[in-house]
Amino acid sequence: MRSSYSSSSSGAINIAMSAQKLEVDNRISLRFYYRIADNILRQGLV
Numbered sequence: 001m002r003s004s005y006s007s008s009s010s011g012a013i014n015i016a017m018s019a020q021k022l023e024v025d026n027r028i029s030l031r032f033y034y035r036i037a038d039n040i041l042r043q044g045l046v
Helices: 030-045
Strands: none
Touching: none
C-alpha cells in the first residue's frame, strides 16, 4: 500500500487528489460499502 499523500501548503491532506477513483456497483448495498470503508480505516490505524 502506498503511503504518499497529496497535501496543500497548509499541510492538510487533499482527499480528492489522493483517493483512487472507484466504480460503484449499484447492486451492492451502501451498508456493504460502508463496512468495507470501515475495515480499510481500521487497518490504517493498526
